Amino acid sequence: MSYDSSLDSSLLDSALSGYGWTAALAEDFAPLAEAGLVPARIVRVDRGRCDAVLADPETGEPRTVRLDTRPVGDADMINCPCTGDWAAVDLGAQPMAAVAALLPRSTAIIRKVAGKRSDGQVLAANVDTVLIASSLAADPDLGRIERFLALAWESGAEPVVVLTKADLVDDAEFIREDVEAVAPGVTVLVVSAETGEGMDVLRACTPGTTALIGQSGVGKSTLTNALAGADVMTVQATRTVDEKGRHTTTTRELTALPGGGVLIDTPGLREVGLYGGEGVDLAFADIAELAEECRFHDCGHHTEPGCAVQAALTDGTLPQRRWDSYRKLQRENEWIASRSDARLASARLRKWKTITKSMRGAGSSARR
Ligand SMILES: Nc1nc2c(ncn2[C@@H]2O[C@H](COP(=O)(O)OP(=O)(O)OP(=O)(O)O)[C@@H](O)[C@H]2O)c(=O)[nH]1
Ligand SMILES: [Zn+2]
Helix, strand or coil: CCCCCCCCHHHHHHHHHCCCCCHHHHHHHHHHHHCCCEEEEEEEEECCEEEEEEECCCCCCEEEEEEECHHHCCCCHHHCCCCCCEEEEECCCCCCCEEEEECCCCCEEEEECCCCCCCEEEEEECCCEEEEEEECCCCCCHHHHHHHHHHHHHHCCEEEEEEECHHHCCCHHHHHHHHHHCCCCCEEEECCCCCCCCHHHHHHCCCCEEEEEECCCCCHHHHHHHHHCCCCCCCCCCCCCCCCCCCCCCCCEEEECCCCCEEEECCCCCCCECCCCCHHHHHCHHHHHHHCCCCCCCCCCCCCCCCHHHHHHHCCCCCHHHHHHHHHHHHHHHHHHHHHHHHHHHHHHHHHHHHHHHHHHHHHHHHC
16 A cells, blocks of 8 residues: 555545544644655554554545554553554555554553553553543442542543443432542533433533543443444443453454544453552542641641641541542552652663673773
């Protein structure tokens, strides 16, 4: 496949506009286009390969192609291509078309990988809105929602909480209020893909690029299908009200929505480790506000006199559960920060070692 230079570049741009391509991106891309590369949005990533949508050079229509991602492979997983990335593609690369470069990301949802390692993993890139899905069919796990909110705020995108399966409960409004209390400044929606309740409002909340995150079985794929108006995702076959459903979504997928906008469904997340940053403070803006009222600037919120946090815990305006949850997520971030410092230090050390080695090499050759 080669690009016909006579094909109007604005035509190619419009083919990708349904996938989030903008005039600003086109401007950033101009030097890459001059180098003969074409823009594409990554819809799915496998080992060493990805699927990406680009403008078909012949028809000008969006078309999915398979690409080699090895040229942009990186030891740090965070720098590797992920769903939602904009890629500069070399269609003439051998043995197959390849991603030659990635455009800088405007936002990125990054979690710590599962287990004891401290590496980060990008779940989705260039996202404007993060939908945090949680099922009404089970008691809401407020701590988990707070954790997802911290992850979402940290990404740079705007979080929205979506309470799913409203058709299965009578007290959705009460649950919504409980969730709103742990999500300051965040819209909390009640929806049912089954009856269509709340789906119009949800649609209105998904301009630009939206990513869906949440535990397995909360109904993310069903929502994706409802929003896309087609069966683009495989939905769990058995109806599992107890939420112990099988994990069905295994690859991240990016779908263009009929009314405009783009949706990225992520696989159900069991472990959502935080990967540092300001997300926790943004998710707990109420606590940050309280802390400003403490008598001492460096209040540790333990036994200091005039501590507004302790006062709020005593009079019950700040639930102990929320305070504990905040502290836990903060500690987690501190651990990550210490690990990344260690990583940076060892990277610096490695670099230093190679420099001294080459200096020694130069010195010995001079002596010879
Ligand atoms: N009653 C009811 N059931 C729903 C609704 N949405 C989803 N379900 C059911 O919930 C189950 C899980 O839905 P999925 O969409 O596969 O969940 P998921 O979050 O994508 O799960 P993973 O792919 O494992 O991450 C399926 O049996 C759906 O039919 C809803 O609005 N109401
Ligand atoms: Zn205090």
